Amino acid sequence: MSTVMEPRLSKGEATRERILEIAEAAVLSKGFGATSIEEVIAEAGLTKSGFFYHFKDKNALAREMLRRYVATNDQLFDEIFARGRALSDDPLQAFLISLKLLAETMADLPSGHPGCLIASICYQERLFDREVRELTAQSVRDWNARFRTILDGIAAIYPPREPVDLDDVADMLSCIVDGAIIMSKTLNDPKKLERQIMLFRSCIKLMFAP
Amino acid sequence: MSTVMEPRLSKGEATRERILEIAEAAVLSKGFGATSIEEVIAEAGLTKSGFFYHFKDKNALAREMLRRYVATNDQLFDEIFARGRALSDDPLQAFLISLKLLAETMADLPSGHPGCLIASICYQERLFDREVRELTAQSVRDWNARFRTILDGIAAIYPPREPVDLDDVADMLSCIVDGAIIMSKTLNDPKKLERQIMLFRSCIKLMFAP
DNA sequence: TCCATAACTGTACTCATGGTACGGTTTCTC
DNA sequence: GAGAAACCGTACCATGAGTACAGTTATGGA
Known part of the structure; x- marks a missing residue:
C-alpha cells in the first residue's frame, strides 16, 4: 500500500520493536493480564533479563x-x-x-x-x-x-x-x-x-x- | 423499571448468583485473566473450597x-x-x-x-x-x-x-x-x-x- | 423432629508464573 | 580498542490456580 520510510534501527530499537509487536498480538488475543512475559520473550528469543533491560515493568510495556x-x-x-x-x-x-x-x-x-x-x-x-x-x-x-x-x-x-x-x-x-x-x-x-x-x-x- | 418475578433462590443458588455478579464486575473492569478467584471469594465472603464446590474451574465460571x-x-x-x-x-x-x-x-x-x-x-x-x-x-x-x-x-x-x-x-x-x-x-x-x-x-x- | 444432603470450612499441599536483584558477558558503535 | 549498549544466568520471593480430603454447619422435606 504505502512504503514507509523506516529510519535505520539500532539493534536495541529493533529488539524493542520485535517485543512490542509480539506483545501486541498476544494482548489482543488473550488480554493484557493473561499475557505472560515469559511467552513474549520466548517468541522474541531473548531472556527475562533482556526484557527488563528494555522495559522497567509490564506497565512500561503497555x-x-x-x-x-x-x-x-x-x-x-x-x-x-x-x-x-x-x-x-x-x-x-x-x-x-x-x-x-x-x-x-x-x-x-x-x-x-x-x-x-x-x-x-x-x-x-x-x-x-x-x-x-x-x-x-x-x-x-x-x-x-x-x-x-x-x-x-x-x-x-x-x-x-x-x-x-x-x-x-x-x-x-x-x-x-x-x-x-x-x-x-x-x-x-x-x-x-x-x-x-x-x-x-x-x-x-x-x-x-x- | 420492571419488576421481574424472581423465583425463590435456595441458599446455594443465591451464593452462585453472588459469585457471578462479583466476578462479572471484576472481569469487566480488569479482564478475565487478571481476575483472581481469591479476590472474588474474598468479596463474596466464602472460602476457596466453597467456590470450587459451585464451579469446577475458572472456565465453568466463565x-x-x-x-x-x-x-x-x-x-x-x-x-x-x-x-x-x-x-x-x-x-x-x-x-x-x-x-x-x-x-x-x-x-x-x-x-x-x-x-x-x-x-x-x-x-x-x-x-x-x-x-x-x-x-x-x-x-x-x-x-x-x-x-x-x-x-x-x-x-x-x-x-x-x-x-x-x-x-x-x-x-x-x-x-x-x-x-x-x-x-x-x-x-x-x-x-x-x-x-x-x-x-x-x-x-x-x-x-x-x- | 429428625435425617439426608446441600453447602460449606480448614488445612495442607503442588505447580506455574510474574516480578526483582544483581553480577557477569557479549556485541555494537564510535 | 575502549566504553557503552545489549544482553545472559541464576537465584529468589509472592501470588494465584487447582487438588485432595476430612470435618462441620445449615436447610429443607418427610
Whole structure:
C-alpha cells in the first residue's frame, strides 16, 4: 500500500520493536493480564533479563505498545484522508472516498483486523496506570476531533437533513469501527468490518447528500 | 423499571448468583485473566473450597457468567421491543420507540454501562474453551437475527431510500452499542452511549421514513 | 423432629508464573 | 580498542490456580 520510510534501527530499537509487536498480538488475543512475559520473550528469543533491560515493568510495556499503536493509526488516517482530499475538492465526496479507502484497507488485512488496542485496554482499565488511561482517552478525543473537523467542512456546504449533532456523528465512526471489529472477531467473519464502514458511508450520504 | 418475578433462590443458588455478579464486575473492569478467584471469594465472603464446590474451574465460571449475561440481555430486549410494538402498530414507529426506550434505559444506568461481556471475552478469546466462544457467537447471531426480523417488517412497508443490506443494518445496532460502550468507558462519559443509540435512530429514520 | 444432603470450612499441599536483584558477558558503535 | 549498549544466568520471593480430603454447619422435606 504505502512504503514507509523506516529510519535505520539500532539493534536495541529493533529488539524493542520485535517485543512490542509480539506483545501486541498476544494482548489482543488473550488480554493484557493473561499475557505472560515469559511467552513474549520466548517468541522474541531473548531472556527475562533482556526484557527488563528494555522495559522497567509490564506497565512500561503497555505504555509503549499504546504509543506505537496510536502512532500507526494516526499515520494511517493521515494517509487515507489526505488521499480523499487529493481526489476530490468537494468535502463530502472527499470524505466518502476516504471511507471507501478505509473499508478497502480493512478488507485487505490478511486474516481480519487483529483488534483495537484501545478497546482491549478499556476492558482491563484497572490493570493500567493513569498515564496509559489518559493516553487512550486523548487519542480517542483526537480522532473524534479530526472527524468533527471534516464534518464541519461538509455541513458548511450541505446542511444535514435530519437535525443531528455533528459531534455525535464524528463519534459514530470510531464506535462503528470498534463495534464491527468485535463482531468480526466474535463471529469469525472479517467482512463485517468493511461492510459496517460502507454502511456508515451510506448514512453519511443520507445525512448530507442533496 | 420492571419488576421481574424472581423465583425463590435456595441458599446455594443465591451464593452462585453472588459469585457471578462479583466476578462479572471484576472481569469487566480488569479482564478475565487478571481476575483472581481469591479476590472474588474474598468479596463474596466464602472460602476457596466453597467456590470450587459451585464451579469446577475458572472456565465453568466463565460459562455461567456468560449464560447469565445473555439471559439478562435477552430479557431486556424482549421487554423493550414488546413495549415498542405495544405502543404503535406501525413497525417503523414501534422500532423508533423501542430505540428511544433502549437509549433511556442505558441513560438510567447509575454510573454508565458496566461493559459488554461479549466484547470483553472477544478480546481474550484464547483464554476460553470452544463452548464459551460458541456461546458468544450464537448470542450475537441471535440478536442480529432479531433486529433483522424487525427491519424486514419495516422494509416491507417503507422501502429504503439508499440501497442498504438489511443484514448490515441489523448488525449495525450491536456494533454501535458495543462501540459506544467502549467510548463511554474510555472517555469516562456515560452519555456517549445513549447519544449514539439516538443517532442510530436518526439513521433509521433517514433510511426508511417517507 | 429428625435425617439426608446441600453447602460449606480448614488445612495442607503442588505447580506455574510474574516480578526483582544483581553480577557477569557479549556485541555494537564510535 | 575502549566504553557503552545489549544482553545472559541464576537465584529468589509472592501470588494465584487447582487438588485432595476430612470435618462441620445449615436447610429443607418427610
